[in-house]
Amino acid sequence: MLLEDQRFLHEDLERLEQGISDRVLEDPRHIRDRLNRDHQISGFLNRIQHQSERLLEIYNDTEGLRAKEIQTISTGDPFDEFYKQLNEMKGFHRRYPNEPVENLERAYKRKAPGEGESATAEIDNLFTGEEAYGCFLDMTTLHEDYLNLPGVQSRRVTYLQYLNIFDHFTPPQCPIKRPEKTTDQYFAYVGRLGAYLESFLRRTRPLEDLDKTLASIDHDFEKAWEDKATPGWGDETQAAGPAAPVTEGTGEGIWCPDCEKEFKNENVYKSHLSGKKHLKATEARKTNDAPADGSVNGGVNGHSASKTASSTAKNLQERAIAEREHRIRKLASSMETVRSDTRVEVERKQGRTERERQQELDSLFAESTEPSMRPSGGADDDSDSSGDEKIYNPLKLPLAWDGKPIPYWLYKLHGLGVEFPCEICGNFVYMGRRAFDKHFNEARHIYGLKCLGITNTTLFREITGIEDALKLWDKITRDKKKEKSGGENVVQMEDAEGNVMPEKVYYDLQKQGLL
Numbered sequence: 001m002l003l004e005d006q007r008f009l010h011e012d013l014e015r016l017e018q019g020i021s022d023r024v025l026e027d028p029r030h031i032r033d034r035l036n037r038d039h040q041i042s043g044f045l046n047r048i049q050h051q052s053e054r055l056l057e058i059y060n061d062t063e064g065l066r067a068k069e070i071q072t073i074s075t076g077d078p079f080d081e082f083y084k085q086l087n088e089m090k091g092f093h094r095r096y097p098n099e100p101v102e103n104l105e106r107a108y109k110r111k112a113p114g115e116g117e118s119a120t121a122e123i124d125n126l127f128t129g130e131e132a133y134g135c136f137l138d139m140t141t142l143h144e145d146y147l148n149l150p151g152v153q154s155r156r157v158t159y160l161q162y163l164n165i166f167d168h169f170t171p172p173q174c175p176i177k178r179p180e181k182t183t184d185q186y187f188a189y190v191g192r193l194g195a196y197l198e199s200f201l202r203r204t205r206p207l208e209d210l211d212k213t214l215a216s217i218d219h220d221f222e223k224a225w226e227d228k229a230t231p232g233w234g235d236e237t238q239a240a241g242p243a244a245p246v247t248e249g250t251g252e253g254i255w256c257p258d259c260e261k262e263f264k265n266e267n268v269y270k271s272h273l274s275g276k277k278h279l280k281a282t283e284a285r286k287t288n289d290a291p292a293d294g295s296v297n298g299g300v301n302g303h304s305a306s307k308t309a310s311s312t313a314k315n316l317q318e319r320a321i322a323e324r325e326h327r328i329r330k331l332a333s334s335m336e337t338v339r340s341d342t343r344v345e346v347e348r349k350q351g352r353t354e355r356e357r358q359q360e361l362d363s364l365f366a367e368s369t370e371p372s373m374r375p376s377g378g379a380d381d382d383s384d385s386s387g388d389e390k391i392y393n394p395l396k397l398p399l400a401w402d403g404k405p406i407p408y409w410l411y412k413l414h415g416l417g418v419e420f421p422c423e424i425c426g427n428f429v430y431m432g433r434r435a436f437d438k439h440f441n442e443a444r445h446i447y448g449l450k451c452l453g454i455t456n457t458t459l460f461r462e463i464t465g466i467e468d469a470l471k472l473w474d475k476i477t478r479d480k481k482k483e484k485s486g487g488e489n490v491v492q493m494e495d496a497e498g499n500v501m502p503e504k505v506y507y508d509l510q511k512q513g514l515l
Helices: 002-024 031-060 065-075 078-095 140-147 159-165 184-204 210-226 266-272 276-298 300-333 336-350 354-369 379-389 408-413 433-441 443-451 466-488 503-511
Strands: 254-256 261-263 419-422 428-431 492-494 500-502
Touching (some): 002 065, 140 159, 140 184, 159 336, 184 300, 210 300, 300 336, 419 433, 433 443, 500 503
Antiparallel strands (some): 419 428
């Protein structure tokens, strides 16, 4: 039955393409419905790829079964072959009487809210409440992990500050030093952070080829690592190990080699020797010196081999950590808009009371459950629901951002019922004083003035008539010419003291007796 499978796959591909085109023509108003549409299209595309692979296998016919079936149909008795396949189908359905039949005509059609499960049930489970269907980031758990990292425990970094610095891994934004980054705790933290950002992108942008983007990011990292241009992971300027030369400060005080710190006062130096920080630094230095002391008895070859192995392991570990940091930086740069929106949302929530937050949650919950609460029924219910969707707007009020008419008091407050026609803009009518004042700086009005030969548009505010604009422009040009010609023909007068002035000023001062 390979020919039937082939026909079925072709039909399935055509139904999938039709389902995708139907959903692309939609323009959902709510972000939840838009995400649900994108995820459905992504699933259809994956199924198209899978079905196309199966179809190619049939056409390749590596085992020759398709050619054999075609030969059987074309050479033998067609009725014998027909009844043979019919008996096989009857025998199959006799063995499996409850086998469901897949109806491709309805499989990929858009279901109405009353038909079965809610279409957005899967989307509701993909995001947390803080993420608000992909509008914001939810990194509170990662913030707690960051605060517990070595090198950060002594600093109080708020969640708002963390949203600004979570993709910075170099000083001064990141207080974690390079030796502290090689710990298992830090490696697990950057792994969870990168996995969250990647998961967020897959959930919010299902139609993008994220695998291709990640491959490009890895390629850029490989090039940067080979050139030793990875931020924070270049060659260390100071040789590793206790034998490396360490600066001893200015030489005026007492130097502590364990803490790598200079003390001006001897009493302060003696008191710090019993402190926890000094004891911890001493133990860490002894631990670092232990391999070098043991290598004397083990021989030079064993020491060099162990040193090479440890250096290779350290290099691989640093490479893995640097790769995760590079991926986090690139992923964070691709979601700057969501990141800034998250900061604004966190600041807004911090300025609200508990009662206001609860009211907001209740309104969001009511809005998210409204489509699923519609009653299911026959044609009467469908007609009622379509009638409910029509907006009642007898006063022809402007629509707000949510698609509903604005309140009438707001309509009267802004004077949106007053018409302001502008002849320069082609007799376009502006509703309200605010829109009228704003249009003088818009491209339509400026273009209309330039068509009249007017270049200085700043002097023509509140002028909407073509005749008035031309008269004013003619007067301005005449005044400029008169001023220019008058400045060239000014008669200069000189008083007894040698002061030079125009003739008019000279006679005015003479009449007043000031000369």
